[in-house]
Amino acid sequence: MKKRHEMEVIAVDTIAKETIEMTLYQPEISQQTVPGQFLHLLVPGFTLRRPISIAKVNSEEGTVTILFKVVGGGTKALAAYQPGMTVDALGPNGNGFQVDDVQEGERILLVGGGIGVPPIYHLAKRLSEKNVELVAVLGFQSKDYVFYEEAFQKIAETYVVTNDGSYGHQGFVTHVFSEVGAFDQYFSCGPLPMLRAVTTELKDAAGKVSLEERMGCGVGACMACVLPTVDNSYKKICSDGPVFSAQEVIL
């Protein structure tokens, strides 16, 4: 049976502009999570839970790390949590990045945009356990928003792109695709316009994308988060996704 978890806050840090890294203690989740899955967090005073991707796990210490951007009331309240407090979470929810079909020796392109970078980091860590070559393209608004570059550099050939050129390459993530060379498959997570650009640019490549939508239940019951599929049907982002094959869904 699924559970509602009380996760203890271990650490809260601002690691970039408006960007919070929070480490939570919950051994079960730390052991079960697949990259791309999310926590569905209850913030007291708000009706709906907030979906936040898992950015890393440490199954030995029993911890789970999330990164989030402060955009509205819920994330603002969450950012004010102190170590020792607990967060009510459902999870790990959804289906993450399937990496079973990633073969030894493949070259994998990872594309993360903004607050879509954390689940891509989690995936990169998992892939780095396999014998594959990783190339990461990370896009941010501007220099102040950049995070996790060093962590990526340890495991992947890393390109950082900022919209305004204040750090790394200037422009959109797609602007450096010409530099990254050939790859076997790609994985991407980021804002919808970025995913649209990425999937269009790479339309002939095998790829998986992680999507967002406003959620009600977060567990597949309410039909708030549906997405049309190419076979004239639909998928639920919260429970069928958030990760889908780029070929399968209509963005």
Added chain:
Amino acid sequence: MKKRHEMEVIAVDTIAKETIEMTLYQPEISQQTVPGQFLHLLVPGFTLRRPISIAKVNSEEGTVTILFKVVGGGTKALAAYQPGMTVDALGPNGNGFQVDDVQEGERILLVGGGIGVPPIYHLAKRLSEKNVELVAVLGFQSKDYVFYEEAFQKIAETYVVTNDGSYGHQGFVTHVFSEVGAFDQYFSCGPLPMLRAVTTELKDAAGKVSLEERMGCGVGACMACVLPTVDNSYKKICSDGPVFSAQEVIL
């Protein structure tokens, strides 16, 4: 101009069953308050402020003490406050007990019931600075709810009454009126049924009573808390009261 105060919580203690004593730091209020006045407290997550009487002040230390019973969501949340946190308060609100007409040498009867005891204590302290004789009758549900008995004993001839007889005299506060002897005027605060009994029993005596009603604004603007008066008019408990002459109002 009136203000909205951020009062720092200095101490929170459970001093009897479901009864919390909370000391707050706010020099201005500690200096201005008259016994019987109240704070109008904002508890995050609740629409309306909670009126709570001031039970003592220490103008040297700049502190204000309140006592409250945990009855619903607002007082429950307030009871969980920790020292160092702040409470948003309006106050001191209302008109308290006027003691200008209390003459030297008078014998004064004080009648407090349950959570109506704290403002009576504040008044007792103030009156004890005058050269008067104080008799206090304090009523509680049962032994577990009794508080401030010793504090009263230091300044007044004190009778404690419990409904179930588990401590002190058994019955209602009015049951011991025959024992307290003659007095010049009385002051009372407590639940409405008690005040009705007290004012009926003492209908020929000069007295003042402190009343409660559900409040909207707490400052006299919304007309939520009106009370009919004997002259076919009305008074607002929050701003004309909460203390009224027993002869003036219809309970």
Added chain:
Amino acid sequence: MNLEVKLPGLTLKNPIMPASGCFGFGKEYSEFYDLSRLGAVIMKAATQFERFGNPTPRVAETSSGMLNAIGLQNPGVERIIANEVPRLAAYDTSIIANVAGSSLEEYVFVASAFNQTKDVHALELNISCPNVKEGGIQFGTDPEMAKRVTSAVKEASNLPVYVKLSPNVTNIVEMAKAVEEAGADGLSMINTLTGMKLHLPTGKPLIANQTGGLSGPAIKPIAIRMIYEVRQQVSIPIIGMGGISTAEDVLEFLQAGADAVAVGTANFQNPFACVDIIDALPETLMNYQYTSVQDVIDRRGVQV
């Protein structure tokens, strides 16, 4: 404590059921607890054909509430009977089917379809969905239309029919009386209130459908008022809903005039909402000196 309630067609072990549309067909929440604990399950709306519903975003958060405009997405009544009902029937609980449509004919089609199965115990006739352009809403705001669809469905169906009323009306009592006269076995109230939220950066409605239905604790005072008003003038049972999230809320609905209740939005905040309420109900009733759910209902009878 005895939590049982008897309603036309339904003997409920307790008065708590998930509200339509907030629990799918039970599959997802069956991963959190045993659905046999529930008094009943009200399924997501069924229409004649599969519906894909409205574009997204379909939900928005509001103070103590939420807006939704799902648009009755469902696989169609035949597939519901074939795939969903049998799975739910494995649990020891009652099943109520929520019947929707855009025309009288569609309501009748869907209602009669449920005659095929022995596993559905009652119909909830949804004449109050604010989120579909055609049909639904007129049936729910015009007493004559409500009467017609209720009579037609009563005639077509072998099952007791609970008509689900819309709160978006000037006079709820008139609507309740109309469907009672038309033969409704019970009422279900309230559905959502039509609301809107704007997306400040664009100044446009945040929900793709523009308006959505407001649910959650924000609407509870309106639900209580409507149930109380209807209870004074109508004698068929009421399944009450609108903002329930605690056992105290359930008591308030029962006191106001409901005979059983449904829990909607609260499931999203707490997937265990229904069972947590069932667990808390005996103590809550005791705290207020009630000896059973039926006792609340009986003593309300005396007071009114």
Added chain:
Amino acid sequence: MNLEVKLPGLTLKNPIMPASGCFGFGKEYSEFYDLSRLGAVIMKAATQFERFGNPTPRVAETSSGMLNAIGLQNPGVERIIANEVPRLAAYDTSIIANVAGSSLEEYVFVASAFNQTKDVHALELNISCPNVKEGGIQFGTDPEMAKRVTSAVKEASNLPVYVKLSPNVTNIVEMAKAVEEAGADGLSMINTLTGMKLHLPTGKPLIANQTGGLSGPAIKPIAIRMIYEVRQQVSIPIIGMGGISTAEDVLEFLQAGADAVAVGTANFQNPFACVDIIDALPETLMNYQYTSVQDVIDRRGVQV
């Protein structure tokens, strides 16, 4: 930043005013701040004779809202003109009088009484008070009645008339159109939604009047939806209200179709609510790339 708005009879230095009944006649809040900072003040309802209102309890708290059933307690229009208006007139702000009644004649009496004073700049015609047994509510729910009272008051008064609509109706656009046709200079919307809360120990309504009007953030989505709907079909200005407590809320109301706004329940939580909002408004508008309040109104015109 320029926060000015021009409405019939009113040039407001900013679009923020306290809502009727939530600010008395300004006296109490004048002890918190200088009332000259307000765009306008809407006074508590005036009736022909003094009214003592309903028995207490008159208010109850709900999730993100409150219920009230004050019952239009006020000293009567003559004493308001004699005692309250002059005190308010000392401030550099506009004064709007809220006109209530139980009969067409009473509305006309009260409205004409305000012709005596030069210090009142507009009338808010309250045909939507849910808390008085007689009159009020029918005028607010029946378009024909609404038309009649609006015409009669327009004829009797020298002042611009803003008709305050009730949200307790099936079709708000129909009501708005009716009063526009009858000559209303503007609309004021929304008044409270009728609600109820029970006192669990007794099972009886907590408010002595049984029902009360629901206000506060809980009702904001309903207010936004109604204003948006009316804005598409009616061209007179709208004073918007219902759950406003922040400058973002004000922007949402302006975007939805309001031309100015009133703040009610929020004053109780924060006596500085109106001035805090006025202080925050310029930055809020800037954050969303607006250059003035009028700019929000103009750009909405283009979008609609």
